[in-house]
Amino acid sequence: MLTLIVLLPLLGFALNGVLATRLGNTLWAPAGGTPADEHDHGHGHGPAVHLGHKLVALIGCGLPLLSFVLVLQMLGQLQTMGYAPIVETAYEWASVGDSRFEIAFYFDRLSAVMALIVTGVGSVIHVYSVGYMAHDRSFGRFFAYLNLFLFFMLLLVLGRSLLVLFVGWEGVGLASYLLIGFWFDDLANARAGKKAFVTNRIGDAGFLLGMFLLYQTLGTLDMDRINAAFAFTGSAAPAVGASLVGVLLFIGAMGKSAQIPLHVWLPDAMAGPTPVSALIHAATMVTAGVYLVARMSGIYMQAPEASMLIAWVGAGTAFFAASVALVQTDIKKVLAYSTLSQLGFMFIALGVGAYGVAIFHVVTHAFFKACLFLGAGSVIHALGGEQDVRKMGGLARRIPITFVTFAIATAAIAGLPPLAGFFSKDEILWFALASTRGGSVWLWGVATLTALMTAFYMFRLLWLTFIVPSHMEPKVEHHVHESPLSMTGVLMLLALLSSVGGFLHLPHFLQPLLPLPAVDPHLHHLEKPLIVLAVLVALAGLAAAVYVYGAPASRAQALQARFAGIHRWLSGKYFVDELYEAAIGRPLVWVSDRVFLRLGDRRLIDGALNGMAALGQRCAALLSRVQTGQLHLYAWLVLIGMIATVLWSWRHV
Amino acid sequence: MLLALAVALFAIGLLGVIVRRNVLVMLMCMELMLNGVNLSLVTFAQQTGTTVGAVLVFLTFVVATAEIALAIPIVLLLVRRKHTLDLSTYNELNG
Amino acid sequence: MLDGLLLHLDTLLLFVFGVCALVGASLMIVLRQPMRVAMALISTMVFLGGIYGLLGVHFIAAFQVLIYVGAVMVFMVYVIMLLEVREGRGPRYSQWVWPGLIGAAALVGALVISIWAGLPQVGTAAKGAGFGIQSFAVSFLRDYWLHFELTSVLLVAAVVAAMAIIRVNRRADEKRRHG
Numbered sequence: 055m056l057t058l059i060v061l062l063p064l065l066g067f068a069l070n071g072v073l074a075t076r077l078g079n080t081l082w083a084p085a086g087g088t089p090a091d092e093h094d095h096g097h098g099h100g101p102a103v104h105l106g107h108k109l110v111a112l113i114g115c116g117l118p119l120l121s122f123v124l125v126l127q128m129l130g131q132l133q134t135m136g137y138a139p140i141v142e143t144a145y146e147w148a149s150v151g152d153s154r155f156e157i158a159f160y161f162d163r164l165s166a167v168m169a170l171i172v173t174g175v176g177s178v179i180h181v182y183s184v185g186y187m188a189h190d191r192s193f194g195r196f197f198a199y200l201n202l203f204l205f206f207m208l209l210l211v212l213g214r215s216l217l218v219l220f221v222g223w224e225g226v227g228l229a230s231y232l233l234i235g236f237w238f239d240d241l242a243n244a245r246a247g248k249k250a251f252v253t254n255r256i257g258d259a260g261f262l263l264g265m266f267l268l269y270q271t272l273g274t275l276d277m278d279r280i281n282a283a284f285a286f287t288g289s290a291a292p293a294v295g296a297s298l299v300g301v302l303l304f305i306g307a308m309g310k311s312a313q314i315p316l317h318v319w320l321p322d323a324m325a326g327p328t329p330v331s332a333l334i335h336a337a338t339m340v341t342a343g344v345y346l347v348a349r350m351s352g353i354y355m356q357a358p359e360a361s362m363l364i365a366w367v368g369a370g371t372a373f374f375a376a377s378v379a380l381v382q383t384d385i386k387k388v389l390a391y392s393t394l395s396q397l398g399f400m401f402i403a404l405g406v407g408a409y410g411v412a413i414f415h416v417v418t419h420a421f422f423k424a425c426l427f428l429g430a431g432s433v434i435h436a437l438g439g440e441q442d443v444r445k446m447g448g449l450a451r452r453i454p455i456t457f458v459t460f461a462i463a464t465a466a467i468a469g470l471p472p473l474a475g476f477f478s479k480d481e482i483l484w485f486a487l488a489s490t491r492g493g494s495v496w497l498w499g500v501a502t503l504t505a506l507m508t509a510f511y512m513f514r515l516l517w518l519t520f521i522v523p524s525h526m527e528p529k530v531e532h533h534v535h536e537s538p539l540s541m542t543g544v545l546m547l548l549a550l551l552s553s554v555g556g557f558l559h560l561p562h563f564l565q566p567l568l569p570l571p572a573v574d575p576h577l578h579h580l581e582k583p584l585i586v587l588a589v590l591v592a593l594a595g596l597a598a599a600v601y602v603y604g605a606p607a608s609r610a611q612a613l614q615a616r617f618a619g620i621h622r623w624l625s626g627k628y629f630v631d632e633l634y635e636a637a638i639g640r641p642l643v644w645v646s647d648r649v650f651l652r653l654g655d656r657r658l659i660d661g662a663l664n665g666m667a668a669l670g671q672r673c674a675a676l677l678s679r680v681q682t683g684q685l686h687l688y689a690w691l692v693l694i695g696m697i698a699t700v701l702w703s704w705r706h707v
Numbered sequence: 708m709l710l711a712l713a714v715a716l717f718a719i720g721l722l723g724v725i726v727r728r729n730v731l732v733m734l735m736c737m738e739l740m741l742n743g744v745n746l747s748l749v750t751f752a753q754q755t756g757t758t759v760g761a762v763l764v765f766l767t768f769v770v771a772t773a774e775i776a777l778a779i780p781i782v783l784l785l786v787r788r789k790h791t792l793d794l795s796t797y798n799e800l801n802g
Numbered sequence: 803m804l805d806g807l808l809l810h811l812d813t814l815l816l817f818v819f820g821v822c823a824l825v826g827a828s829l830m831i832v833l834r835q836p837m838r839v840a841m842a843l844i845s846t847m848v849f850l851g852g853i854y855g856l857l858g859v860h861f862i863a864a865f866q867v868l869i870y871v872g873a874v875m876v877f878m879v880y881v882i883m884l885l886e887v888r889e890g891r892g893p894r895y896s897q898w899v900w901p902g903l904i905g906a907a908a909l910v911g912a913l914v915i916s917i918w919a920g921l922p923q924v925g926t927a928a929k930g931a932g933f934g935i936q937s938f939a940v941s942f943l944r945d946y947w948l949h950f951e952l953t954s955v956l957l958v959a960a961v962v963a964a965m966a967i968i969r970v971n972r973r974a975d976e977k978r979r980h981g
Contacts, residue, residue: 725905
């Protein structure tokens, strides 16, 4: 059954990939017409979905939905069996000596939660894409890639062994590359895809080293067995340091979940279609790193140094990203940096030992971030491709459903009760302060400051996009329209989930598997006041945003002028990309060009080969001077040959 | 001693081929070489008492005759083209 | 005394013939006119024939004079007469005189050393009995008939070659006349 859950999206990929792409479109296109050639938003529509598209959409959305239903069923089964983990071996991959590598699937509370999010939010985004990509000429290819992504992501969350997880890990990286560069006609998109993949790969190096170490000392890569092995302390503990393995695995998580310094690919990944940004870069793929650390909690509980590193890297990323988001002008970029920041929060939670809380935040973040991204997609669709926030405004009345859902999701991410974000973020802040496994007031301070910034920039975004008077160009303004039901229906569903999702009490559900860390008893009395403080912070952010942006534009501009230096620094994203380019990119290119290409390849290798050929030619030219054409010379050479033969015969006869 | 004579005849013949310019003289020197070889064959035959050497000499006569019969016409044809018997001027087959 | 001389007559004649043959050979490379060179060669060949006779291979001596002098050299003389009428006086030696001399000397030295080192010294022996024409013919056509046949194949090849030359010659002539 688990295998079936994993394989259904793969089937969708195969079917859509083979039959619905350009090659197969002629098979399914009706007599009525072929899909519009260019990806155009919002001009004269015929039927938005053609017959060929309907079948593609049916396959592409139906199979993930089926997977979701099956996951629910398995959850029921799990419940009846008292939450004992279900293990299903699908295939024996290799048997080398004593060790066996199997493709096995593992279903327990954590996998259930992750699988539900992946299939649930995934299916919903698939449905949204039916409306969003309706006029794109590569409709079939899009759904094929989306299903491929789902397949790999399910491998990742359902795998029992780190090896299966890694296959899924790499696979989602591939799917991400394919989807970011989906409109590859534009070179910038292809470059963004490449950047994502390469940056991921750098993290994977650490991941692989961690896996090698684990396999060498423990002889197995099954995650449940590894956790059990690390539960022993003292003489029975594994021979490898938990912190070392922990740090190495975390490096992999850094690449996949875009923590600094490997965060540079996520903002560029916004070059892909908006459903891609929602699914991959908000809800699922980037949370794979969080899942990995949570799953390997057995290791991290024995590794205080690694946990501290995780917590502070998370805090740094959260603060860094939030500060950059304050001044971004592209609606998707703001959301991208917001994702980075929220991922940082998740890692803070992981670093202080509150693994269940981090997963809870993953779930709520999936709800409201997907809603935000899809809402942004709806706005872009309505405006015919415009993404610059400075050219929006006044959309609240024109596209009301989008506005309301966007507002609900914004309030959720800011942490206003009783929406979902409030519950998860508040728990993170509490454990950041009070956990005995690394909580400190500094961590809490950075996190709270980041929460303030989050509220500010999210409400700024909401105001600039919807509420301020319109800055749109007239012809764009003329065509503003609400999105079709396939898109707005999803938005409404996600907004609903963002509202009530907090009441799921996931940390409590995951407690038997991922116990919450102990809390410093001296700080216990601060729990309630902290909640109030968190709400106040959110409201303060809202108020500040309204103050700056709800007023005439001059106030915002004056603020910008006063802090011009900081503004320049932030809008340049701290110039990290430029730093990488100068410190790593250019020297590498220089070495490749000067040393390997010119010196190594051209001079040494080609030179050696050409040199040998030239040597042969020169020898031939030299030797051919014997042939003068004069018979006397030849006869003389015969004489010399005879003498030589006679002399030779003295020696050898 | 006879062998030394044979060697000397052969060497002189080869020397003649190397040294003389005239085509016909070169041909005659080649005949001299053959004669030297014949002498050595006969000497060996007489020393060992077998008849192999004599047989070979006999066959050498035949071959030498055939060779001359063909070499002369070739020389004639060559000379007709270049109008000189000086072999050192024939160097088209160089390089 | 005459007995002693007669006893060693063979050796003496052998010596004289040998020296004369050598002289004839040397003259070949020195004389300027081809006709004189031909004469020197003929004399060398005749002396060689004498040597063969002294060695007891009478029929080979006969064939030497018959075939070599009688056919080959006569042919050469004809050709010299044919061609030399148009020839003037040219330089005698090529540019390879000195290398040739050195090389020839080296060759003679090497071969003589080989002979002295390797072979037992045997003088002349009048073993005429083993080389009678009868025994020669028998061994020729019984033991060495394969060589005989191969030589006849070679002669066939020579005939074919001669015909080819004639044909090429005729075609070249026609092309020159009509082309």
